[in-house]
Amino acid sequence: MDRKTWLAVGLSFLGLIIWHFYYNVPEAKRLSEQRAAAARAAAETAAQTAATPGAVSPIPTPTPAPVAPSMARATHALTSADAEFLFQNDTGGIEQVKLLNHEGEETDRVVLNADKDLPIGAFGVLPGQVTGGFEMSVDEKNNAVIFQKTEADGLVIEKRFSLPEIDGVKGRYAINLEVSFRNPTPAEIIRGGYFISTGAAAPIHVNDMPTYTRFDWYRDGKMTSIDVNWFNEGRIPLIGIQTSPAKSLYEITSDQIAWAAVASQYFCTVVNSENPEGTQVWARKFNTQRMSGNHPVFGIQGGLGFKAFSLPAGQERVDKFQIFAGPKEYAVLSKMEPNLKEVINFGFFGLISETLLWAMHGLHNVLWNSYAWAIIALTIIIKLMLWPLQNMATNSMRRMAALAPKMTELREKYKDDPQKMNQETMKLYRDYGINPFSGCLPMLIQIPLFFGFYTMLGSAVELRDSSFLWIQDLSQPDTVWTVPGINFPINLLPIIMAGTMIWQMVITPKTGDAVQQRIFYFMPIIFLIFCYNYASGLALYWTTQNLFSIVQLYLTRNKPLPVLEKKSVIAKREAALTAAATKKKKRR
Numbered sequence: 304m305d306r307k308t309w310l311a312v313g314l315s316f317l318g319l320i321i322w323h324f325y326y327n328v329p330e331a332k333r334l335s336e337q338r339a340a341a342a343r344a345a346a347e348t349a350a351q352t353a354a355t356p357g358a359v360s361p362i363p364t365p366t367p368a369p370v371a372p373s374m375a376r377a378t379h380a381l382t383s384a385d386a387e388f389l390f391q392n393d394t395g396g397i398e399q400v401k402l403l404n405h406e407g408e409e410t411d412r413v414v415l416n417a418d419k420d421l422p423i424g425a426f427g428v429l430p431g432q433v434t435g436g437f438e439m440s441v442d443e444k445n446n447a448v449i450f451q452k453t454e455a456d457g458l459v460i461e462k463r464f465s466l467p468e469i470d471g472v473k474g475r476y477a478i479n480l481e482v483s484f485r486n487p488t489p490a491e492i493i494r495g496g497y498f499i500s501t502g503a504a505a506p507i508h509v510n511d512m513p514t515y516t517r518f519d520w521y522r523d524g525k526m527t528s529i530d531v532n533w534f535n536e537g538r539i540p541l542i543g544i545q546t547s548p549a550k551s552l553y554e555i556t557s558d559q560i561a562w563a564a565v566a567s568q569y570f571c572t573v574v575n576s577e578n579p580e581g582t583q584v585w586a587r588k589f590n591t592q593r594m595s596g597n598h599p600v601f602g603i604q605g606g607l608g609f610k611a612f613s614l615p616a617g618q619e620r621v622d623k624f625q626i627f628a629g630p631k632e633y634a635v636l637s638k639m640e641p642n643l644k645e646v647i648n649f650g651f652f653g654l655i656s657e658t659l660l661w662a663m664h665g666l667h668n669v670l671w672n673s674y675a676w677a678i679i680a681l682t683i684i685i686k687l688m689l690w691p692l693q694n695m696a697t698n699s700m701r702r703m704a705a706l707a708p709k710m711t712e713l714r715e716k717y718k719d720d721p722q723k724m725n726q727e728t729m730k731l732y733r734d735y736g737i738n739p740f741s742g743c744l745p746m747l748i749q750i751p752l753f754f755g756f757y758t759m760l761g762s763a764v765e766l767r768d769s770s771f772l773w774i775q776d777l778s779q780p781d782t783v784w785t786v787p788g789i790n791f792p793i794n795l796l797p798i799i800m801a802g803t804m805i806w807q808m809v810i811t812p813k814t815g816d817a818v819q820q821r822i823f824y825f826m827p828i829i830f831l832i833f834c835y836n837y838a839s840g841l842a843l844y845w846t847t848q849n850l851f852s853i854v855q856l857y858l859t860r861n862k863p864l865p866v867l868e869k870k871s872v873i874a875k876r877e878a879a880l881t882a883a884a885t886k887k888k889k890r891r
Contacts, residue, residue, distance in 0.1 A: 379441050379448055383466055385475050386629060395437030395450035395462050396422025396500065397478070400572070400628040406768055408508050415572055415628050416502040418591040418602050423502030423572055424480050424626055426462065428495055430552060430585035430606060437462065457488040458614070467625070476629025477639075483621045486614040493613045496583065498606035499624060501574050504565035505591045505602030510779050510836065515568035515761070518553065518586035518605045519646055522560045522579065526645040529553055531601045534588040553586040553605075560584060563607035564646050569764040569778065571631050571646050574607050577623035579641070583608030630764040633660055647762050655755030660763060667765075675771030678840055682847040685752065686855075692748070693852065697859050702737050753845065760840045769840075777840040796842040797834045801827040803849035810856050 377392045387401040398416070400423070405413040416423055426434045437450035437460075447465035454460065463481045482499070486492045506516055519528045537547035560581030564573040586605035593600040614620055627643065629635070636644040649656040659681065666677035686693075709731060717724035760766060766778040774781040774796065782792040804827040834842045 377439055379439065381446060381448060381464065381466055381478065383475055388464070388478055388628075390439065390448045390450075390464065391422070392439035392450070393435045393437060394422045394425050394433050395435075395439070395452075396425035396433075397464070397502070397626070397628070398422050402476075402570070402629060405570075405630060405764075413507055413570065415504070415570060418505040418593075419503035419589060419604055421500050421503055421604050423500060423628060424462070424464065424574070424624070425500040425502075426460070426482070427498045427500065427606065430498065430554060431587060431604075432498075433500070456492055457486070458492050458494065459485040459487060461485070476635065477625055477627050480624040480626055481621055482624070483619055484612075484614055485619045486616055489616050491613055491615050493611070495611045496608055498583075498585070498608045499574050501563050501565045501605045501607065502572050502628075503589065503602050503604035504567045504570070504572060505593075506567055506600055507570065508568075508779060509593075509600070511568040512761070512837075513601065515566070516601065516603050517566050517648070518564070518584075518603050519566060519648070520555070520560055520563040520581075520584045520607070521642065521645060522557055522581075524642070526642070526648075527555075528648060529586065531588050531603050551587065554583070555585075556583050558582055560607060561641050562643070563605055565603050565605055566631065566646055566648075569631055569762065569767060570629065571627070573627040573643055573646060575625045575627065575639070575641075575643065576607065577625070580609060581607045582610045631762055632764060633657070634664075649758050649762070652751055652755040652758055655751055656759035659752075659755050659759050663759075663763070664765070673771070674766055674769040674777055674840070675774070675843060678777075678844050679847050682844050683851060686848055686851040689748065690855070693855055694859065697856065699737065706731065706737060749848070756844050757837075757841055760838045760844070763840075766838060766840050771843070774839050774843075777843070778838045780836050781839040781842075792836070794835055794839070794842075796839050796846065797831055800834060800842045800846040800849065801831040803846055803853065804830060807849055807853050807856065810853065 378398070379390050381388045381390070382403075385402065385404055387403060388397050389399045389401070390396070391398045400415040402413040402415065407413045410417075421431070421433060426437075428434065436452045438452065440449045440451070441447075442449060442465075445465060447463055449464075450462040452460055461481075461483045463479075463483075465479045465481075467477055467479050480499075484494065501518075504516060506513070513532060514530045517528050517530045519526055521527075533553065534550045536545055536549040538545050559579045560576075560583075561579035562573050562575040563581070563584050564571050565586075566572075584605060584607055586603055588601050588603055591600045591602050609622065612620060625639075627636070627639065631647045633644060633647060636647065662681050662684075663674065663677045666680045667674050670676040670680055710728065713724055713727050713731065717727060760778075763778070767776060769777045771777060773783060780792060780794045781796045783795050784793040785791065786793065805824075808824065808826075830845065834845065
């Protein structure tokens, strides 16, 4: 490799190390300061307590949500082909959901709502509150669990969970919930609003990106979303000056809210109202008490609220919901209304991502059930479709390379007059019929494809546990070694990807001035940082397309440079040929 190539490689690794320390070291320092402050506060409290005769040192505990007096613990599970829903009396909700077909990172199976004691489908009147006191009974015949309680004013609240039949299979990842309010008294009962809890979501894998831990809600054809970072204090990057305080509660009042959801990178829990009559949503961040390196791992919990109502004597009100708790599988969620597929959150490039996901599924079914080979095949198909465009761009760059001597003359001639040099440069392009931007066209087309792959692979649960060569999981970075001391992961595939980008740049015909060429050498650094700790499936896609482009360049690079002629000369020659042909025709 030449000096510029080694420089690009060195800058790539330098950029990665700076990125690592920019995010890890300040956070570790902040966390250490918080722990030290907590330790000092605890020591001061202990000292003050010890100084008081007869005092007992208090043990700090989290403040529990207000509930009715608890009763003896009793549990029951409803099991479908894909999930096990575990219920507990008193709180009247789903404590946890075990996904029977998805292996966990620390447990044998993925368990949703494992990090928080806010049951899915729990009933409450304030954000984060759980109303207790429900007695549980089981309807074995109808595969249902029923919770009931009678409040002080006589209102009877009953919650019925049952497995629906979806596509001929009992339940899958969905479960029905009916909440009924019955007034057996002779007087009207007025009730304030209430919430149905979505439970909590937290990263399943320590490398799951925190921006995927989100709270979503949907109304009138539009989904609104926040992630756990929304609650953080605002700070100016690098400088660290605080711009806004941390927030403890996200709370929105609206109307006709159809559903609310909590989601991690590949899994979600959605509370979907049969009638879109929700009027409020709330969400909170919580610490899972787990650590990822020096970082605490945060989760998010939330609820869907409904307005106050009155219930005349002898009347009953029934609200119906469907709860989905499972993987963010597009094929499943796209069949559920209204628009539950939005929780996958493909974003701006949604149409591209959905098309790529559909194509990847189709190729997976015919290529040995391998998602890695499906990604490789899909990349090659896309590159073959772009082959004519890439050849056109390569020819344009070769014409630009042939024009390089004349460009050098212009720079020397007008080196003291940049404005005149730019005018003469554009005139030179016009005279020889060259578009200086045509070589960038394939890259401009590939950028939306790259981001389409980025968002698709970032949410494609199908990639979990899919292996390829040394890669154990295409949904995670392919870490082969961790540098001791600094805890820096060596992810091999993104490094290979950056190397293929540099290789491609070395053999690409050189166009533009030296400054522009140096700027292009930063592209591998940008892509390396972008993909380094992301799903290795993305680096596999970009590496494959780089290798394909390299082969294509080798097939054309040894051709002699084209002979350039001015457009005026070409026009005169064509006019002469046309005139000669006309004369010949007249003679006949």
